[in-house]
Amino acid sequence: MKKIINQPDHVVDEMLDGLAFAYDSIVKRIPDTTVIARHLKADKRVGLVSGGGSGHEPSHAGFVGKGMLSAAVAGQVFTSPTPDQILEGIKAADEGQGVFLIVKNYTGDVMNFDMAKELAELEDIDVDFIVVDDDIAVEDSTFTAGRRGVAGTVFMHKILGAAADSGATLEEIKALSERVNANVYSIGLALSPATNPEVGKPGFELDGDEIEFGIGIHGEPGYSRETLKPSKELAQEFVSKLKKEIDWNPEDRFALLVNGMGATPLMEQFVFTNDLKALLEGEEQLNLAFKKVGDYMTAIDMAGLSLTLLKIEEDSWIDYLNYPVDVIGW
Amino acid sequence: MKKIINQPDHVVDEMLDGLAFAYDSIVKRIPDTTVIARHLKADKRVGLVSGGGSGHEPSHAGFVGKGMLSAAVAGQVFTSPTPDQILEGIKAADEGQGVFLIVKNYTGDVMNFDMAKELAELEDIDVDFIVVDDDIAVEDSTFTAGRRGVAGTVFMHKILGAAADSGATLEEIKALSERVNANVYSIGLALSPATNPEVGKPGFELDGDEIEFGIGIHGEPGYSRETLKPSKELAQEFVSKLKKEIDWNPEDRFALLVNGMGATPLMEQFVFTNDLKALLEGEEQLNLAFKKVGDYMTAIDMAGLSLTLLKIEEDSWIDYLNYPVDVIGW
Amino acid sequence: MSTTEKWISWISQFTDQIIEHKADLNQLDSAIGDGDHGSNMDRGVKAVKEKIDQGDYEELTDLFKDIGMSLVSKVGGASGPLYGSAFISMAKASKETDDPSLLLEAGLDGITKRGKADPGEKTMVDVWHPVVDSLKKGTLAQSDIDEALESTKDMKATKGRASYLGDRSIGHIDPGAQSSAYLFSTLLEAGVLDD
């Protein structure tokens, strides 16, 4: 393992301190917690809290700030944060109008956020939540823990953040979140595995010319392992997979996110985006009303990328996506 | 070589199309050139053009837009753009008040930008330029091509961009650029080499536990090869190297940039930043008046990072660094 | 030895087992999960140990509550809330009874309320469930634990992270079942059931 760290089990703590130091104009770390919160509370708005295991930087602390999240709670690397920490995040976010939790669909995250919600309710804070499950690589059936939450979560942060900043109530945010979740679809691939510093060796193995489609953001296995293909063909595979799921028509409006997994150069992300252009705008004639390319929901040092499409149901979603924010990572 | 590309020699072209597509609200590609320009010219401002070899994304196109660069010219990977392309960039940037070029100190870049300046002057465009040479790893002597231009160039983009947007004249920008260049210092290290897609194999080799201090952004060799140390000690090495060069005093004001080389997770960048905090703010008692951490001047998929310190000579520099911009990569 | 002491001795033997087998548990979790179950549990039991070393427990309720809260706040992941809920549920039950089989039944209850897994889904429940059955019959032996643990090998995971693997989860022992097996082996060894 070749990493710029000190002790592996201090990584999360030191990372949070480094982040809070570097961006002290935007965020602060709540002392003795793993919570990164924005400085100033907005004015009687619904608080928005996200979080999850560390290793997905800039998620989630990178989206804390004006117009987006109120607080983010970090767990150990690839491990859900614990209920007591999430409770601290909820308290930091609370402005008396209730707090909304954005949770990715992993058993651990769901259970820990759920316990935190129970704890917060004991302290008379209204809490509601959405469990984002955008990863179409996983079959959605009663025989699995359901679809995983991946990069689509970033769109959730952005849209709910703008809505909260614009004064939406807890109930309105809950309703909006369910509609966004019903319309967001992601699919990813890996060229090389991530190495969790606390584990010290790669989470899986890929041969020199192998890639894996449908990988999760913690190195969960995907649906097929193949030899590396040109970017165009990778894009084609993603688009056909998504098309089967979404069943779109020409002129349908979408927001697009091409997300790097941590070690994929922007160069490759833009080449891939160019291939998506030909397929989505060209062949499929979709209307891509919002686009974003870069590292937003990473898996430490995994090489690979994911594609997220959000079907736009309302003009306001585009406005929310374009809503100005003051955060580290958007 | 494991990369998400199509043909290696189409990478730059496809990347530029992908970038212009993804961020069509901010920039456009000038047809049949490798120039990315902002949509709207400002109002009779000095034009700012930067550029260089590709492979440093988000540099340079990622800094084109309101408040920063007018245009960026891309060369082949790790190869200076040619004078005819730079001339196209100059024309795209020209608003009748002259055009200022930001060049990194590499023989190829300097000569190509110089030829472009001659061509532009033939077309009656006033052109001046700065050659950024912030890399203290290289000894500055008449026996070398001089210090290389590296991540400090990003501060140059930001400060001059804000100055130009605020109405500074070509002469004022030239003078400002010289003062910024005289005060900016960088030093880098690599954990693993970059692979230029057109070359197909890594630019150099490092053993499993080796790192190289003083590496350039195209894989130029550094000043020493050592075994990997904890982040704290890497930070210590950088700080002592910079201290020798800058000769600072407590309370001196600096802007700090921790820059990832492309494949270094933000997690590690923040851990490293935390160690810098202890050294620079703690031991050295410097006043870090502006801070930024992330991938700004990369070397494709190199793992490693660099530290840039800019000694602040005037309050206005801080204002310029904080000046709002609408670009892809800041 | 008072009852509390036996339970404490159990937990401290469990702690030792987890610390000793941290890498093994990570290994099992690498095969069908994300490779951290050993690290997660290790963090948890160390926190438990630190907590109960400071305390002076007269009441089982206080002991179980401290164990549960330490696990909840230190383990994280899926296993944290599950083991935590088990002990918090045992804490509640201990106000009414000190019968091990009833206490551990309450623990299993806490787990299934939180995780909603049925037997056969390849989780820790596949150890807890048969063990609690045997406990209630008063017949629990190491062989029951071993058998329950082994049975997870041929199951297909339909809960937790391993469920993403589908059929590929078959052929591996479930890591949470393994840590639960340590829990019950040490229960036998610590003599909690003897009297």
Next chain:
Amino acid sequence: MSTTEKWISWISQFTDQIIEHKADLNQLDSAIGDGDHGSNMDRGVKAVKEKIDQGDYEELTDLFKDIGMSLVSKVGGASGPLYGSAFISMAKASKETDDPSLLLEAGLDGITKRGKADPGEKTMVDVWHPVVDSLKKGTLAQSDIDEALESTKDMKATKGRASYLGDRSIGHIDPGAQSSAYLFSTLLEAGVLDD
């Protein structure tokens, strides 16, 4: 064969050499630079070939100008402006003379004006300079070129990218010197100097 044809045949032989040795030039540049000199030159000579295949050159001036502009606009890096300046300078000189030694002297002049390298700095100038000397004496032979090229091996680079290596640049042939050696070998082979 007209004079123009000889010069064209030179450039096309040079083109073939560069294409054939692209990987070798990259290899030389990997040792002391950034490994792209072959790719850069390859791109350049292909553009030159495409350009002059279309043209019908009566005047050396037009030929050299097209070569120079193609190189300038396609090679990039350090070698683009240098080779480009050489041919643009030759184009200017060809208005006055068609003597190969004077033309190539003008080429060298273009290179040193642009790059400001003196002999001994481990660059292409270390081939151009002695070759132009021999040309002017009328004695240029392959051995002069080989010797000039070899001489760059023991030099320490003080210009260009290789200068960052300091002493570590010693022991390697300079890639730009190598491409220039191809330029002059093919000059001999194409019979430009014969009459």
